[in-house]
Amino acid sequence: MxxxxxxxxxxxxxxxxxxxxxxxxxxxxxxxxxxxxxxxxxxxxxxxxxxxxxxxxxxxxxxxxxxxxxxxxEALNVEAEEFAQFLVAEGAEQCGFCAPGFTMTVLAMRRELKHPTVESINHYLAGNLCRCSGYKGQMRAIVKYMGVE
Ligand code: FES
Ligand code: FES
Structure with a gap:
């Protein structure tokens, strides 16, 4: 086809x-x-x-x-690199297998959520699993990346 x-x-x-x-x-x-x-x-x-x-x-x-x-x-290298720096700063970089899909969701979330909260971020990311971690470091990075107070 x-x-x-x-x-x-x-x-x-x-x-x-x-x-x-x-x-x-x-x-x-x-x-x-x-x-x-x-x-x-x-x-x-x-x-x-x-x-x-x-x-x-x-x-x-x-x-x-x-x-x-x-x-x-592949089309979002600049934004993906910016987010990756937040992960590195929180010591949350791991094997990276989930990173492309996870990053695509985070970048979409940043565009979509105008007033992000920890709860709304958790809800948005519920479908992205990572087999390496307990998500603590990733969440610290995401909260900072999203500008949550
Ligand atoms: S490979 Fe598509 S949701 Fe797991
Ligand atoms: S960083 Fe290894 S699966 Fe998520």
């Missing part, structure tokens, strides 16, 4: 198999920042943006991507 869509600002014609999910398609096209963990919509590792909002690419059918705007972390 084929369709035209936009990835990181570039129009592209995608070839894909019927029933293929977006995570697999993106990786096949070289967007290797997109990780797959659970493949069941439970861990958030595969998060990308669809028309500016975070989605789980392991459960999003590629066939639904006609004329949409897909964004991966």
């Amino acid at each position: 084929q369709l035209e869509t936009t990835i990181n600002g570039n129009k592209i014609v995608l070839d894909f198999a019927g029933g293929e999910f977006l995570a697999e398609t993106l990786r096949r096209y070289g967007y290797l920042s997109v990780k797959e963990g659970c493949d069941t919509g439970s861990c958030g590792l595969c998060t990308v943006w669809l028309d500016g909002a975070p989605v789980l690419s392991c459960t999003t059918l590629t066939a639904r991507m006609e004329d949409h705007e897909i964004t991966t972390i």
